[in-house]
Amino acid sequence: MLITVLCILIGIPLGFLFRNNTRVVNTVNRLTMWSIYVLLFMLGVTTGSNETIVTQLGTIGVQAACISGLCVLGSACAVFLLDKLFLKGKFDER
């Protein structure tokens, strides 16, 4: 938790320093995509190597997919209403 926040906080001043250097900006964007690919691959390895999950995939999968799908839908609706009723696009750039 502390380290994750620290990683972001170290990056911000460095990004600010190199904000006008197109080469750095492009490299950062490319490296970002590749680290996402690596992380997703690792997530897959963890999922595929867990025996309990693989053997009971049917029941567990349906329950998990149902809960996560509806939670995503519920929270998306909640922030949609929050934006429409209270914030009214206040967070958008102007």
Added chain:
Amino acid sequence: MKGSLIILSFFIAGCIVGHMESVPAWLLNDALSTYTLYALLFLVGMSIGFDTHCWQILRQMHLKVLLVPVAVIAGTAAGSLAAWCILTDMPLRDVLAVGAGFGYYSLSTVIITNLGDPVLGSVALLSNIIREIITLLCTPVLVRFFGKLAPVASGGATAMDTTLPIIVKFTSERYGIIAVFSGMVLTILVPFIVTFIMT
């Protein structure tokens, strides 16, 4: 969409490799993904630094930004309630606890396995991974139908780290800051909320 398909194929390739008989030990090591995550967060920090105007918005919105994680918690609870109505074979407590992971699968799985049963822990692990994957894959769709805050809500606790780059890519650096804030609040609250529901 092409980006999402590439991400999905990396995940599926990982599943296949993970399920093989002889998985290289270094692949199962948590350290590799942990350090990749740190590198990713550092890169995300840099892209936040690239945008010089984004800090003004945090000053302008101040207290209102607190409403985002509150709405995410309320919406997730409502979604869990709906899931409980469909899954008739699960107690409400279990469904709420799984939902309250907000995508933070490592911690919520450990807590639920310790307080409840390992099978429910697996449901929590898978459900929260799916929540993260839905966010990674469906962010363009969510933005289109529910607005730019939707991926922040969908990502839940992961909005501050793993799903942050996707959120920034499809919304803007400003929403990235809201995502870090909302994700941070939810990450701190996950252990408390899950423990509270389970006991």
